[in-house]
Amino acid sequence: MARTTPQTHGEILAAAARRFAATGYRGTSLQDIATEVGCSKAAVLYHFANKEAILTELMAPAIEVLRSLDDRIADQPGPAAAQRVAAEGFVDLAVRFRGEIALLRGEFPELLQQPGFAHIQQISERLIDALAGRPERAAARITALVLLAGIAETCGQFADVPDQELGDALLALLRRALEPPAH
């Protein structure tokens, strides 16, 4: 019965990803994950300090890319370049990590308030400003927020669309919808 394999850690991650995608983070219990893996709930908590640690590890790669996108946007010389980099970078992020993003489906607000994700909210703010181009205009901010939230909320549903096709469609949408920055 006892597992001699130290790969349980990875199996738990994979099982958690499947369960989170199916029923959400809150809607998935540690027992659900344990059952999917075929081990006890205590075994899950042997490999991870707590439930949030599983989510944090699953999201780590996506968060790292988001953080580097934030840096790249800050390095741009002007709002026009920042908007272009933000749009392309965010679409790339959404397409590449749409599986991971889907795990958070419908739980962004709550999860972003957890201690481990506090800085994500600030990055999102800057991303919205960059996308808006003219963040002082309410309409521009509304546009950027709708598009950001819409892509984040739905990209996980397009698991069967090829990366290239999805990326092209989203980028075309952003180019049509976003308002160009001033001057």
Added chain:
Amino acid sequence: MARTTPQTHGEILAAAARRFAATGYRGTSLQDIATEVGCSKAAVLYHFANKEAILTELMAPAIEVLRSLDDRIADQPGPAAAQRVAAEGFVDLAVRFRGEIALLRGEFPELLQQPGFAHIQQISERLIDALAGRPERAAARITALVLLAGIAETCGQFADVPDQELGDALLALLRRALEPPAH
């Protein structure tokens, strides 16, 4: 101590709306609502059959408008007219009921699967097809879904924006972003 007023029903509804808006449907317990009202949890369940019944009653007006919009879309002679009616009707719905929609923030997927909201999902499907204009094209469907989800997810955050301004911004966004139907 005992309330002689039969207006508790309304007070519970108002309190539930506040709590749902603050912490979401799942994140709000019957005890939370009772505390906000200043009565016992049992009193809440005296006025409502169960927790879902509170949400159902809160959402009833918005759902009724959504249903009538669905009918109006079906009555249109062609895809171009259907797209126009869908866009204008959905924006109007989102603006007028952005308070109610905010209650569902981040819980659409789970809540739509509850028995009382089963038909909403089918209406949403038809709304997306109408907005897409050319639903046979993947890119058009992606665009429509992103915009629909984005507006639904964010409109509750614009409580301080006047109806007119928010409606204009959203409608302008849809007109820029949606692809015209074939003919």
Added chain:
DNA sequence: CACTGATCTGACCGATCGGTCAGCTCTGAC
């Protein structure tokens, strides 16, 4: 006055949650 029905309460229920803990088993090093 007695009675009724609407309103509301506190105590309680079973289920489930995230998390803890003592201890078992097996493997590899010495």
Added chain:
DNA sequence: GTCAGAGCTGACCGATCGGTCAGATCAGTG
């Protein structure tokens, strides 16, 4: 052969959840 430690288990914990129930309170009616 012995021992340490990694991996894992089942039993258990306190908290919280939605929901139930018997009964208290009170207004209105006759």
